[in-house]
Amino acid sequence: MKFSAVVAAGIAMAGSAMAALDPIVIRGNAFYTNGSNDRFYIRGVDYQPGGSSNVSDPLADSDGCKRDVPVFKNLGVNAIRVYTVDNSADHDDCMSLLDDAGIYLLLDVNTPKQSLNRNEPGPSYNAAYLQAIFATVDAFKKYDNVLGFFSANEVINDVNSTATAPYVKAVTRDLKRYIKAQSSRTIPVGYSAADISQNRWQQMEYFNCGNESETIDMFGMNDYSWCGDSSFQVSGYQQNVENYGNYSIPMFFSEYGCNKVTPREFSEVETIYSSQMSPVYSGGLVYEYSQEANNYGLVKLNGDSVSYLTDFYNLKYALGNATDPSGSAGASTTRSKANCPSYEEGTWEVRGTDLPEVPSGAEKYFSDGAGKALGFNAPSTQWSSGNSSDSDSDSDSSSSASASSAGSTATSGSQSSAASTSTSKSKGGAGAVEVPSMMNSIYSLVLGGLFSLGLML
Numbered sequence: 001m002k003f004s005a006v007v008a009a010g011i012a013m014a015g016s017a018m019a020a021l022d023p024i025v026i027r028g029n030a031f032y033t034n035g036s037n038d039r040f041y042i043r044g045v046d047y048q049p050g051g052s053s054n055v056s057d058p059l060a061d062s063d064g065c066k067r068d069v070p071v072f073k074n075l076g077v078n079a080i081r082v083y084t085v086d087n088s089a090d091h092d093d094c095m096s097l098l099d100d101a102g103i104y105l106l107l108d109v110n111t112p113k114q115s116l117n118r119n120e121p122g123p124s125y126n127a128a129y130l131q132a133i134f135a136t137v138d139a140f141k142k143y144d145n146v147l148g149f150f151s152a153n154e155v156i157n158d159v160n161s162t163a164t165a166p167y168v169k170a171v172t173r174d175l176k177r178y179i180k181a182q183s184s185r186t187i188p189v190g191y192s193a194a195d196i197s198q199n200r201w202q203q204m205e206y207f208n209c210g211n212e213s214e215t216i217d218m219f220g221m222n223d224y225s226w227c228g229d230s231s232f233q234v235s236g237y238q239q240n241v242e243n244y245g246n247y248s249i250p251m252f253f254s255e256y257g258c259n260k261v262t263p264r265e266f267s268e269v270e271t272i273y274s275s276q277m278s279p280v281y282s283g284g285l286v287y288e289y290s291q292e293a294n295n296y297g298l299v300k301l302n303g304d305s306v307s308y309l310t311d312f313y314n315l316k317y318a319l320g321n322a323t324d325p326s327g328s329a330g331a332s333t334t335r336s337k338a339n340c341p342s343y344e345e346g347t348w349e350v351r352g353t354d355l356p357e358v359p360s361g362a363e364k365y366f367s368d369g370a371g372k373a374l375g376f377n378a379p380s381t382q383w384s385s386g387n388s389s390d391s392d393s394d395s396d397s398s399s400s401a402s403a404s405s406a407g408s409t410a411t412s413g414s415q416s417s418a419a420s421t422s423t424s425k426s427k428g429g430a431g432a433v434e435v436p437s438m439m440n441s442i443y444s445l446v447l448g449g450l451f452s453l454g455l456m457l
């Protein structure tokens with residue numbers, strides 16, 4: 001199976017093109033290359049040219065991959081995270097370039113139009129939505145270098161959006177069930193969480209508690225707490241290692257790289273890949289590859305050309321000097337699942353452990369498969385209880401789904417939103433609440449066609 005992409009790409013030379021990667025597997029709270037006892041630490045970069053909320057598919061862009069994969073290799077990464085893909089597109093070229101370069105993929109299955117609506121999760125959890133994300137699984141399950149899928153990113157983005165948690169968990173359950181039924185290989189499913197100190201632990205517990213069929217396989221945290229010349233202690237990493245020391249599944253940074261001090265030195269890299277962190281963490285991904293308005297880039301893209309910024313070299317050398325701890329490095333297979341967190345007014349407003357049932361009409365996908373992938377042209381699935389007949393009318397730029405740009409604040413030291421980099425081409429539309437974004441970014445939703453992007457903090 002893994003060779004078909006190579007053949008399809010028309011690469012005739014047998015030997016050299018067949019550097020097929022082994023899948024990554026999870027044992028206890030760590031990743032391993034299948035068949036090996038050496039841990040796999042994610043050394044990654046987040047990759048979505050145009051910004052993490054740009055509705056474009058970087059893995060369907062063969063020229064873009066030919067331009068960027070050698071740069072990933074030069075940087076020394078073994079994983080990328082992509083926030084949005086077109087499930088109807090062909091990804092063979094990019095996936096085999098990545099595979100040849102020894103690079104795994106972490107993929108968000110949602111798009112701005114096919115995702116849970118934070119403000120009204122119920123109606124947005126529907127069969128059309130599940131069809132879309134299942135079709136995305138279908139498009140990628142054949143690639144052995146898919147490390148895992150994210151069922152959602154930062155849906156809980158504040159203390160007042162915790163009521164969405166059962167929906168996120170239901171989506172996780174459905175994805176796991178779909179993969180079990182429709183994929184020949186187990187592929188991990190995780191959640192990528194916003195950095196909310198008040199309820200982060202409850203999130204971790206909630207997604208880790210209860211029946212295995214409903215729990216996440218890995219936890220990604222978007223964490224910007226190490227800024228400039230910080231330390232294990234000052235950054236809060238040490239506290240996290242202590243607090244989360246009994247977590248039973250792999251944890252890693254799905255986004256890191258505070259830019260309050262620039263150029264970024266990436267002094268945290270040495271600590272992330274040290275034995276201080278390794279009993280609990282398995283590396284992370286730096287936000288982000290390309291320079292966008294919010295100033296988190298490692299390189300500047302311009303057509304076919306790539307210019308390296310100082311951050312690129314700083315990260316490359318930091319990674320180059322950071323050696324993975326050897327052996328199991330404190331990993332454990334005996335930690336138990338968390339207890340479900342209890343209801344807490346204003347912080348964790350979830351009662352009980354019941355999850356929404358699979359929406360009507362979606363049951364058939366588990367047995368029959370998702371069917372035809374509808375790609376970026378599919379109508380929005382973010383239905384609402386008001387469900388006006390024109391709920392999709394925002395799908396072209398005429399309704400100016402424009403995000404207010406954070407560009408101007410990006411250098412002021414505030415955590416600007418990654419989502420804010422979206423251009424006027426963003427098709428986020430009403431309820432684009434699950435747009436990939438960094439901590440503190442919030443989509444405030446105006447039902448009826450417009451959205452605006454508010455920056456918190």
Ligand SMILES: *[C@@H]1O[C@H](CO)[C@@H](O)[C@H](O)[C@H]1NC(C)=O
Pocket residue numbers: 023024025034035185186
């Ligand atoms: C790991 O390797 C074993 C033995 O080769 C194989 O049976 C198993 O299916 C592999 N697991 C995954 C997830 O690929």
Ligand SMILES: *[C@@H]1O[C@H](CO)[C@@H](O)[C@H](O)[C@H]1NC(C)=O
Pocket residue numbers: 049050051054055056425
């Ligand atoms: C952003 O998305 C649009 C398509 O929606 C695409 O044309 C554009 O190239 C993307 N931006 C970048 C920098 O990739």
Ligand SMILES: *[C@@H]1O[C@H](CO)[C@@H](O)[C@H](O)[C@H]1NC(C)=O
Pocket residue numbers: 118119158160161444
């Ligand atoms: C949470 O509070 C923020 C700011 O107070 C508000 O903008 C947002 O709409 C609220 N979200 C929900 C889901 O109530």
Ligand SMILES: *[C@@H]1O[C@H](CO)[C@@H](O)[C@H](O)[C@H]1NC(C)=O
Pocket residue numbers: 211212213
């Ligand atoms: C866990 O969930 C599965 C699938 O729904 C079910 O078959 C099984 O009985 C459950 N196990 C427990 C202990 O509840």
Ligand SMILES: *[C@@H]1O[C@H](CO)[C@@H](O)[C@H](O)[C@H]1NC(C)=O
Pocket residue numbers: 242243244245246
């Ligand atoms: C982790 O588990 C051990 C053994 O059960 C216990 O002594 C310790 O207090 C736990 N630590 C945390 C942070 O929960």
Ligand SMILES: *[C@@H]1O[C@H](CO)[C@@H](O)[C@H](O)[C@H]1NC(C)=O
Pocket residue numbers: 316317318319320321
């Ligand atoms: C280690 O860091 C130094 C100083 O930044 C750099 O010159 C060197 O190339 C790095 N080593 C590797 C293997 O990246």
